[in-house]
Amino acid sequence: MSHGVVVKVSGPLVVATGLPEAKMFDVVKVGKQGLIGEVIEVHGEKLSIQVYEETSGLGPGDPVISTGVPLSVELGPGMLEGIFDGIQRPLDVIESKAGSFITRGIDVPALNRDKKWAFKPTAQKGDRLTGGDIIGTVQETVIVEHRIMIPPGISGTLVDIREGEFTVTEPVAKLKTDKGDIIDITMMQKWPVRKIRPYREKLPPEEPMATGQRVIDTFFPVTKGGTACIPGPFGSGKTVVQHQLAKWADAEIVVYIGCGERGNEMTDVLLEFPELKDPKTGEPLMKRTVLIANTSNMPVAAREASIYTGITIAEYFRDMGYSVALMADSTSRWAEALREMSGRLEEMPGEEGYPAYLSRRLAEFYERAGKVICLGSQERQGALTAVGAVSPPGGDLSEPVTQATLRVVKVFWALDAQLAYARHFPAINWLTSYSLYSDTVEDFMNKNISPEWRDLRTEAMKLLQEEASLQEIVRLVGIDALSVKDRLVLEAAKSIREDFLHQNAFHEVDTYTSLNKQYRMLKLILLFYHESQRAIDQDAVFSEIEKLPVREKIARAKFIDEKEMDKFDEIEKELKDQIAELLSEGGRVNA
Template sequence: MKTGTIVKVSGPLVVAEGMRDANMFDVVRVSDKHLIGEIIEMHGDKASIQVYEETSGLGPGEEVISTGMPMSVELGPGLVSTIYDGIQRPLEKLYEASGTNIQKGIEVKSLDREKKWKFEPKKINGDAVEAGDVIGIVQETAVVVCKIMVPYGLKGTIKEIYVGEFTVEETVCVVTDEKGKDVAVTMMQKWPVRRERPYKIKKTPDSLLVTGQRVVDTFFPITKGGVAAIPGPFGSGKTVTQHQLAKWADADIVVYIGCGERGNEMTDVLNEFPELKDPRTGESLMQRTVLIANTSDMPVAAREASIYTGITIAEFFRDMGYSVALMADSTSRWAEALREMSGRLEEMPGEEGYPAYLGSRLAQFYERAGRVVSLGSEERVGTLTAIGAVSPPGGDTSEPVSQATLRIVKVFWGLDASLAYKRHFPAINWLSSYSLYQDRVDEWADINVHPDFSEHRTEAMLLLQTEAELQEIVQLVGVDSLSHSDRLILETTRSIREDFLHQNSFHEVDTYTSLHKQYRMLKLILTFYHEAQTAIKAGVHIQKITKMDVIERIGRAKYVEELNVDKSYDEIESNIIKEITDLISKGADEL
């Protein structure tokens, strides 16, 4: 053990001397209170330590002990449906040990050491194995099977493999490595959080991550293994949007990191997720969710760790071949923690006081997402999708965190305060948002949803862009100056905005929309547009078209349950054609 002595305390930053033998990123125990810290800078024998707990009461002369190990997470059965703090301490166990206020220096194991898990072997004695091979499985929750893999760096032959119930520390398999040494394998692995978990190959993400949110899936899609950012001002709905994505995304595992956000938002997640039914499995959503809560009242240094803790847990499930969705809410609070620690280290500040390495740290985080072929002799493809919320002060996306994030991510869902004030949610601005995965998703959707899917999406997007141009004319000279066909565009885009893009996350039917229903909804609106165009060419006045009874039915179509979509929408489409035909024939009679 390497010991040192505190010479300076500055908030969460502690400087200790006599630490020459310690290494960067070693975990240390500070003072007789055993506060957890991590070495973030070395100068000679002086080490700067960021402490993940409250440092009030610390003073010079107190002892610092280095564990000689980097900050690591415990990976194994028991992660799913648990809520952790930023350094992977289970909050439920902390509550049992110390009550509502977390005591300083309290030590709680991340994975339950007493619980026994039923281990089913998938290999037999004499099998050759290498790092990443699945030697057995554990039914972790009703919907998640935890695959027990050979740890990184181990290759050899199975000498013995057991069956039965074991704790995470008990040996389930003995592997004779290439040097002839017997290595005991348990169900638990440890992995340093700042190091990316290895894989064989990184592939191009090509399939859509279905979220059930119409504005996302149809207009600004994200792929499985993609990266996205949700920047927006206070009150524009970042957190609710992330909650929606966490609830309904087509992912096997969801890792939700509440980084520096309000405590009541994490409480909402805790209260809602166990009660919500997963549309794919019918079980509680909590059965496939890992929560990391590092709220704004917790020590600022732990925010920095929480992001890495979350993504390492996500990588572990990705290595099993699962599709994982990671929500980070929000990376701005994490960047603020970086800025505070950088200031206390007296580093040269960059733009707006953020450290010069802000961009590279953000890139290191987002680059850990992707679609990869996992290690092991059998090919497993896993995906890790990272979605980060950004909270720019005053909604100004020209600030450093937003700009650094935009240089890295491929999907930008720009939340707009003016849309939020109009109660249009999700308040994603369709003119400023974009997705660089669009071409790949168009190909995928045309094959998997409907051959016309991308054509309809392109036409609807073009109409929305035309509307923005027409609105400028309307503001100058009024709506009456527009031609009938231009006024029809305004009526159609009103329907796209209010009936398609607007989605009520608290309505039991409207909260989630399948891709088939999204296609049919858009087709309804465009059928109305095309038929009405024919009527205008035949001389029908625009006011008669806007007063058609079927328009109200188009507006209510989003509340039709999935089972009745085809029958109900076919009926509405035939009503559109019938009413338009009636208008044309009446127009002809009048002539």
């Protein structure tokens, strides 16, 4: 370790000298309390250090010690169910040691050094192994099997492996490298957060990540290994949508990063997730979740680290062969941290004061998502899906963070304040949102759900777009100016909006809808539209069609339990019978 001194302090930015061996992104300890910081700029003998803790009380002459290693996370059993801050310090351990407030300079390991884990070997003595190969497993929670892997960049022959209970720092195996060195393999790896974890090959993301949210799965899907963003003004439901995705998305591991969001929102997550039941296993959702809690009242600089900490942990679980969903809430707060540090470094500002490299940093973050063939000789695939919330001031989607994000991500869920105020959840605007995965997902749906999927989705979107045009006419001259067929379009689009797109997150059935049920619901609404069209072609009275008793059942189809799907057949039959009865009873206009 080399020693230096503080020259200048400016908020979270500290300038130091006397550390000739320190490199970019090395971790340093600043002051007598040993505040954690990271080198972010090197100018000759002077280093600019981003400090992740409150710097009040620091002054020129205070000591600075370089650790010589980059900011890294500890990866191993004990992360699941954990609640960490932006630099992976366990908040529950800090609370037990220092009380409710984080003490400056407190140094606690990310993973428990005393807890023993039951290790079961899957590799055998004499096996030829390479980086990424699984040598054994630990049942970390009742839901998740933690797969212990050879760290990347290491290969050799296994000369010893033991079964039993070990801490994360005790050797469970010994590997003889090609050079003849003997390396101890523990259950814990360390990995620099700014370095992408390697994989064998990146695959095109083709399989949808089912979320149970109808507006997402049917109209604007995201794939396993895809990227999505949720921009929207304050109060439009960004956090609520991310909570729903974390609860219901078809992912085996969830990493939730509260990056600069308000403390009460993060408190909701901390209180709700342990109470929520995993729909697949019935166990608490926290059993497969890692939380990074870096709220708005924590040091600004730590927001930047929290994003990298979270995605590195997510990559690690992806390398085991799991499907991982990462929620970042919100990347705007992360960008504000970049802006503050850039300003203190006196860099040339870009648009609205953000650093000129904002787009590149966002691209580097989102490109770490993807579906991959994992590293190692054992064939397995993993996926990392990244979903970032963006908080544009006043809902202005033309601001730099939103625009830089849209250039990178493939799915855009535009939250609409008017829909939110109208209590329409999720408040995703179906006219401005888009998904570049739609064609890929439609092929998957046509093969696995129904050959009609693409046609139903296309027709439903067309009806919603036609409704938007017709609403302009209605506002100008009134609904009486519309033809009967146009009024039917409005009625069908209203049914799609209110009976299909609107979803109650607090209703035990409506909060989640399987892909098959989504198909049946949309098919039922469009069947009503087609049957009504046929009746109008035979001169049926439109007001009689509006009053059909089956309309109530169509509206309440969202509350049909997944185990009672045959009820859709009954409603479809009832609809056809009532239309036939209407025509036979003479509910028609004169030709």
